[in-house]
Structure formats: C-alpha cells, structure tokens
Amino acid sequence: MPSTALSDPVDLAPVATRLTVALIGNPNSGKTTLFNALTGLRQKVANYPGVTVEKKTGTFRTQHGEEAGVIDLPGTYSLLPQSPDEEVSRDVLLGLLPGTPKPDAVVCVVDASNLERNLYLVSQVLELGLPSVVALNMTDQAAALGHAIDAEELARRLGVPVVPMQASARVGLAELRVALSGRLRAPDYKPLPLPELVEQAVESLRWELPNALDLPPSATRAALVLLLSDEQTGRLAEGFGWAHLTPRFRQSRAALSSKVPGWQDDAISTRYGRIGEICDGVLARAEAGADGIAPSRTDRLDGVLLHPVWGWLVFLGLMALLFASIFTLASYPMDGIKWSFDKLAALAQGAMPPGDLRSLVVDGVVKGVGSVVVFLPQILILFLFIGLLEDSGYMARAAFLMDRLMSGVGLHGKSFVPLLSSYACAVPGIMATRTIEAPRDRLATILVAPFMSCSARLPVYALMITLLFPPETASAGAKALVLLGMYALGTLTAFAFAWLFKRTLLRGKPTPLAMELPPYRRPSWRTVGTGILDRAKAFLRRAGTVILALSIVLWALSYYPRGQDAKPDERLAESYAGKFGKAIEPVLSPLGFNWKLGIGLVGAQAAREVFVSTMAVVYAVGGEDEKPPEAEAKPTADAKPATADSGIAAGAGVVPTPKKDEPKPEADEDETRMKGVADAMRADRWPDGRPVFTPLVALTVMIYFVFSLQCVSTVATARRETNTWRWPLFMFAYQTGFAWLAAFAFYQIGRMLGH
Amino acid sequence: MDSPSPPAVARLADLPPGASGVVTAFHGDHADTKRLRELGLVAGTRVRALRWAPLGDPLEIELRGYRLSLRRAEAELVEVRPEA
Numbered sequence A: 001m002p003s004t005a006l007s008d009p010v011d012l013a014p015v016a017t018r019l020t021v022a023l024i025g026n027p028n029s030g031k032t033t034l035f036n037a038l039t040g041l042r043q044k045v046a047n048y049p050g051v052t053v054e055k056k057t058g059t060f061r062t063q064h065g066e067e068a069g070v071i072d073l074p075g076t077y078s079l080l081p082q083s084p085d086e087e088v089s090r091d092v093l094l095g096l097l098p099g100t101p102k103p104d105a106v107v108c109v110v111d112a113s114n115l116e117r118n119l120y121l122v123s124q125v126l127e128l129g130l131p132s133v134v135a136l137n138m139t140d141q142a143a144a145l146g147h148a149i150d151a152e153e154l155a156r157r158l159g160v161p162v163v164p165m166q167a168s169a170r171v172g173l174a175e176l177r178v179a180l181s182g183r184l185r186a187p188d189y190k191p192l193p194l195p196e197l198v199e200q201a202v203e204s205l206r207w208e209l210p211n212a213l214d215l216p217p218s219a220t221r222a223a224l225v226l227l228l229s230d231e232q233t234g235r236l237a238e239g240f241g242w243a244h245l246t247p248r249f250r251q252s253r254a255a256l257s258s259k260v261p262g263w264q265d266d267a268i269s270t271r272y273g274r275i276g277e278i279c280d281g282v283l284a285r286a287e288a289g290a291d292g293i294a295p296s297r298t299d300r301l302d303g304v305l306l307h308p309v310w311g312w313l314v315f316l317g318l319m320a321l322l323f324a325s326i327f328t329l330a331s332y333p334m335d336g337i338k339w340s341f342d343k344l345a346a347l348a349q350g351a352m353p354p355g356d357l358r359s360l361v362v363d364g365v366v367k368g369v370g371s372v373v374v375f376l377p378q379i380l381i382l383f384l385f386i387g388l389l390e391d392s393g394y395m396a397r398a399a400f401l402m403d404r405l406m407s408g409v410g411l412h413g414k415s416f417v418p419l420l421s422s423y424a425c426a427v428p429g430i431m432a433t434r435t436i437e438a439p440r441d442r443l444a445t446i447l448v449a450p451f452m453s454c455s456a457r458l459p460v461y462a463l464m465i466t467l468l469f470p471p472e473t474a475s476a477g478a479k480a481l482v483l484l485g486m487y488a489l490g491t492l493t494a495f496a497f498a499w500l501f502k503r504t505l506l507r508g509k510p511t512p513l514a515m516e517l518p519p520y521r522r523p524s525w526r527t528v529g530t531g532i533l534d535r536a537k538a539f540l541r542r543a544g545t546v547i548l549a550l551s552i553v554l555w556a557l558s559y560y561p562r563g564q565d566a567k568p569d570e571r572l573a574e575s576y577a578g579k580f581g582k583a584i585e586p587v588l589s590p591l592g593f594n595w596k597l598g599i600g601l602v603g604a605q606a607a608r609e610v611f612v613s614t615m616a617v618v619y620a621v622g623g624e625d626e627k628p629p630e631a632e633a634k635p636t637a638d639a640k641p642a643t644a645d646s647g648i649a650a651g652a653g654v655v656p657t658p659k660k661d662e663p664k665p666e667a668d669e670d671e672t673r674m675k676g677v678a679d680a681m682r683a684d685r686w687p688d689g690r691p692v693f694t695p696l697v698a699l700t701v702m703i704y705f706v707f708s709l710q711c712v713s714t715v716a717t718a719r720r721e722t723n724t725w726r727w728p729l730f731m732f733a734y735q736t737g738f739a740w741l742a743a744f745a746f747y748q749i750g751r752m753l754g755h
Numbered sequence B: 001m002d003s004p005s006p007p008a009v010a011r012l013a014d015l016p017p018g019a020s021g022v023v024t025a026f027h028g029d030h031a032d033t034k035r036l037r038e039l040g041l042v043a044g045t046r047v048r049a050l051r052w053a054p055l056g057d058p059l060e061i062e063l064r065g066y067r068l069s070l071r072r073a074e075a076e077l078v079e080v081r082p083e084a
Helices: A033-037 A084-093 A112-127 A139-144 A150-159 A172-181 A198-204 A217-227 A233-240 A243-259 A264-281 A297-305 A312-327 A332-350 A355-375 A376-392 A396-408 A413-422 A428-434 A439-451 A455-468 A478-504 A525-544 A546-561 A568-574 A576-583 A585-591 A595-602 A610-616 A646-653 A663-681 A695-707 A710-721 A728-752 B030-038
Strands: A022-025 A043-047 A054-061 A065-074 A105-109 A132-137 A148-149 A162-164 A283-285 A513-514 B019-025 B046-052 B059-063 B066-070 B078-082
Touching: A022 A033, A022 A084, A022 A112, A022 A455, A033 A054, A033 A105, A033 A132, A033 A172, A033 A428, A033 A525, A043 A525, A043 A595, A084 A428, A105 A112, A105 A172, A112 A132, A112 A148, A112 A264, A132 A150, A132 A172, A139 A148, A148 A150, A148 A428, A150 A162, A150 A264, A162 A172, A172 A217, A172 A297, A172 A355, A198 A217, A198 A243, A217 A233, A217 A243, A233 A243, A297 A312, A297 B046, A312 A332, A312 A376, A312 A396, A312 A455, A332 A355, A355 A525, A355 A610, A355 B078, A376 A396, A376 A413, A376 A428, A376 A525, A376 A728, A396 A413, A396 A513, A396 B066, A428 A439, A428 A695, A428 A710, A439 A478, A439 A728, A455 A610, A455 A663, A455 A695, A478 A695, A513 A525, A525 A546, A546 A576, A546 A595, A568 A576, A568 A610, A576 A585, A576 A595, A585 A595, A585 A728, A595 A695, A610 A663, A695 A728, A710 A728, A710 B019, B019 B030
Parallel strands: A022 A065, A022 A105, A105 A132, A132 A162
Antiparallel strands: A043 A054, A054 A065, A148 A283, A513 B066, B019 B046, B019 B078, B046 B059, B059 B066
C-alpha cells in the first residue's frame, strides 16, 4: 500500500512540524517570481521521482522567524491535468507523490489582471479543504488595465485570506508571510453543487472507501469528483491506495456519462457561473464598451508581431540572431573552456608518470568531459534566448505564427521551441517538450527532435567540408552552402517523419490547440537568470556523471588491449574499438566507408563530436599520446594539436559563414589542425589504390551524421521523458537505420553517376 | 436589441476580426473541448475575435480580459450571438 495520503505518525508530533507551503497558480501568474522573492537563493531544483517534471523547493522564514518549506508547483490551469506538469501539481496537493509531503497550506497565486480565469483553479483548490491563501499578484498591471478589485470582499466570498501583491517589486511579501504565520484554517468555501445523480454516486462511493482515511470530508468529495471526471481514473485511484476500487469508479463513471450526458461540461460552466457571482461587485473593469478600450501595449505589439509581413520579419530576424549568437558569440567562451581543459590536460600530463593511469586521466577524463563542457556556452545562450522570449510573452506568439506549419505535419505550435532548441542540443530540446499537453504531439516531437542538426555535428561537418573541396578551390560561400544544406536536410526530414508518424504509429484525432497568449511583459532578469543557472547546473551535473562514465568506457575501448611499442594508429587498430571497426566493415563498405571510418563511427556513437578526435588518432595526426601534447607548446600558432580535443577546436572555430578577413590565431591553429587531419584522410587509399575519401564519401559521411542518432545523452533523456525504453530504442533503430539507407542510396547513386 | 442585420447565431470562426459576440453553445465532445472550456470558453461568455494567424490558422480571441488562441476546427464548434 503506498505510503501516500496516510501521514507518518511521527509527523503528528508537534516538535517535528515544519510548515510546508505549496505555491500553485496558472502559467504566467508570476508564481515563480513570487517563489524567488520569498525564498531568495534558498532554493533547489530536483526532479519528481519517475517523471522529469522539475521539483523546485526552497525555504523562507515566517513572520515569527520560523523556517518553513515551500514548493513551487508547475504552472497549472486546472486540477484535471492535461500534461505531466499539471499532473504533478494535482498529485502534490492531494499528497499522492511519494517523497513530497502533503503541503500544510497552499498559496494560490492569481494574476489580478486575469482574475476570472485564475479563479477557476483557485475554486478547485479551495474545494480540497487545505488551508489556503490567495496571493493576488500583479495588482499594478490590473490597475494599469483599469481593473479595480475589492480584495476584502473577495476574501470574504472565497473564505480565505487574500493578499494583494506585486511580487516582482516585493510588494505584499510581508503581508503574505503574516497570512502564513497565523493559525491556518481550512477555507470556508462551499463546493459547487453537482447534478443530483452525480452527488448520489459520490455519496455511495464514499461509503466504499477504506476507513483509515486521512482526508477531510471536503477533500474526499473533491477527490471522488476528480476520479469521476478524469480519464486517468486508474492512476489516480492507485495513488490514493484505492486501486481495488478502480473497476467500481470506472463503472460509476460510465453510468454517469450515459445517465447525465455532458455533466462534466456543465460542471465547468457552473464553476464559471459561480466565479461570475464572486466577481460581481468585486471586479470592476473599465472596459465596459467593446470599442471603448484604449489599445494596450499588448494590442499594439500584437499588431506588429503577428502582422502577416512584419510578424514574419521579426520572427526570422530573431531566429537569425539566435543562430548567429550560438555559433559566433559562443565561440569566445568556448575557446576559453577549450584552452582551460587543454591546460588541465597538459598539467596532468606533466605531473603524472606515463602509463595507463595518465592516459585515463588525460585522454579519458579531462578530454572526454572537456569535449562536452565546451558546449556549455551555446546551451546557456540558447536558454538565455528562450528564457527572454518565454518571459516576455513572445514565445506563445512564435507558436501562434508557426502552428499552421507545425500542425500541417502533425506537430503542435508548441513543438516549435523544442525543435529550435534541438539545433543546439537535442537534450534540452527533448526536455522542452514538456509544455506540449497532447501526449501524441509530444511524443512525435521527441521522436524527430534529434534530426535537427545539433552543435555536436558541426565539427564533423567542418572536417568533411574540408575534405569535400580541394584545398585551393575552397570558397567560403560554397562551404557555407553545404553546411546550410545539411541543416535543411535534417529539418525537412524531421517534418517528413513527424508527418509519417502521425499517420501511422501515432495516429489519432488532431489534438485541439488551446494556448494562452499572455500579455507582453518586461522579462525579469531574476527569473531568466535563475532559469539559466538551473540549466547550467543540470548540464554540468550530467557532464560530471553520465558523460564522465561514458568517456572512461570509450577511452578503455580504444586503449585496451595494449600492444607493445606500436605506433598510436596501429595500437588503435588493435584495440577493442579498432576490432569492432573492422568487424563492422562489411556493413559500412556499401556506404564507401572503410574500417577506420568504422572506428570513428563507434566513437561517435557515444557523442558525435568524438568522431573528429578519433579520426585524428586513427590517422596518427597530432602527435603521439606519449608526448605531452601541450607541455612543449608555446601559446603560439604552431602549437602541436592535441589528439582528443580536435573536436572541441573544430566546434569552436567553425562558423556557418566563415569570415576570412580577420583570422584569429586560435582559428588559424584550428584550421591547421583540421587541415592536417583532412590531408591525412585524403591520402588514404583502398588496397586497390582508389582514394577512400572522395567528395562523394565525404558527403555520404555527412548525410549519415545528419540522420543517425549517435548520442547517448539523447537516448537517456528520451528514456526519462517517455518513461519507457520502448521509444528511445525505437528512435535509435529507425534513425540509425534510415541514416544507413540514406547514405547507402546516396553513395550508390553517386557511384552510378560516375563519382 | 436584436437588430436584423447581424445573423442571430454565427460560428466563432465566422466572426470578422474585431467583432465580438456572446457564446451561446459549444459543441464537441468533452475530451476534445475540455481545456478550452476550462479556460473560460463557455456559454454566456463574451468573446472578441482579434485576428487569424498569417498562415490562416489559428485564431486569436479575447475573452474574460485575456487572449487565447484556438484552431478553426474548434472555432467552428462555438456558436456565438454577434453583437452590433
């Protein structure tokens, strides 16, 4: 029996009690701003067990100076959840989530400028009978819009304290603390009347519940109504420990649907009817006449940002700016990170005696982790953009503009953000699908997100583009065009597969769109900053755990078994990775790949950017690993390149539109290194003397990389987000299979055409 | 005051941008329309059509003092009594 609703006896001891408060509210109600203001930096972010919904908790001091805990629940429109986020909010309030104590009190955060709709959730929460306080937030904006609210009368009608606030300016914080420091009482709020037959069903079910119930009567009633309304009756029943009654609930639900058709819809209307009564005389809106309203800031901005011409121009401009920042601005801090890891590697190299352990530390740990941490600036810039767009209210507009295109292939307007994020990295992209309520739309987005060319593919593209053109004829324009082509290929394929999946695996009625377009606001630096900080921490934590472990495994595979006195390239050929590369050569030769490329692909299977460094080792470029790569290197341009970090260098040095006019020494060095690898690869011959790396093969490699799912982190993230291995394994299989087929077709057709 | 010129009942999808009306009925089954209803699109609610997205779908409307977007398919399920 789950330990959920039944509280531990120890909790009843007065000594051990620490107040726990849950913040709940609609998206865009300023809930997170209030949470930040209340807790300061005393907060932490984790995940709820089993789901990847973020659990934000913190502490604050009550008016009496006692420490209290606070949970920031995900933004929620209703207690009848439509997304994993909303489900968590409901489950926490009902005390159904293991590891999260049922809150002692609830703060319902309400956007005062959008009172009626916000009261919908409030009225649902009040019916649960938990001690509650309404934080009437953003009173300044309500005033600016000409809404006048009688907070005292509202408190009287809701039966709970109402605290007018302006969390962004810390106005009302002290009053909220006072409200939470007093004696907490259940709200004096009458539940909505339901049709006679529904009431009877609830009453008869109540008598069948187990006796040891920790819920107050009002909450029991509310829980039963939720059970009868919700499609996930089984899961909810299980959460309460009423799994054995699930058939009873289902039967009751079915009976009600046929006897009182539409009762759930009517319940929503009734609730809004009650809200209308509550607001009557409490809320006075200046905008009585339809046309008498002066155009608000949101009106004016929407006129431009959703305009058929200007809207698209702004949208495309913002996207261009985002990409330019990710690929150019980020290169400076990335150079710095690369430099630091190189220094660290050199330091370890110098300080340790030669041997397995040194190789593990230098090539496995430092370079492996470094090759991933180097992407941190790109990820941070991406999330800065997303944070600003989200917090300002623009993101919903972008989804509004894009919805037609997205729904045309069976995706959702909200799929736009995850897919955009995936250009930097599919991991945050897949995580960003949480805002998509419809499960099938969300899954379709997850399944195609890795097709968007992420930044880890850039070093590979860069190397292959160098191979593609003879050194003398390489024009920056042609290179950029090829690169752009790869991005377009991935994007179009993502749409094509989404279209296919929505017609086959994920077939079903199109899910309706119901998306709020929040008023434009000046983004809060604090909210955006905290968000970025959380991302950075999560990313670094992953680099320190999963990626570290993988780097070590990969290092071991390419290091052992250890032949004596062999040259690095021969040694690699003898290693497990090398043997594996040879073993899979029959599969690769139809694509025009030899076993050396096979090793590269094996390395790339953990993380794509490893490909370049592996190729550098295979083709014995960049010095032997027994010689300290940076130890003798002066900070001059002719520094001998290290082995495993060429990927980093390439990633940092490549820009979609290369500027030749003002070369930095760093870029020169990278280019030299890249050219070194490319030259060695160009010189490679098949046993019969044909060159291995024809332009056709270089393009085939790129096409393979566009499609293939070669990223352990992506697979792991998809596993967490879908809560099953089925989908990530399917993703891996279909993407890698399609990559092989596409590369095969491309190469063979190219051969037939005489290339 | 029911002037003869605007039709007594129209679909929300047919409201010209800028025009407003009062919802008289919302057809469509519960599972599909639940969220739109919960967001306040229920009979008796005053709505104003603001604009269609540049590509022809979805629609932006104003109700209860805020803005919501929904697709044509759902806007055709909503009956409104246009206001002059």
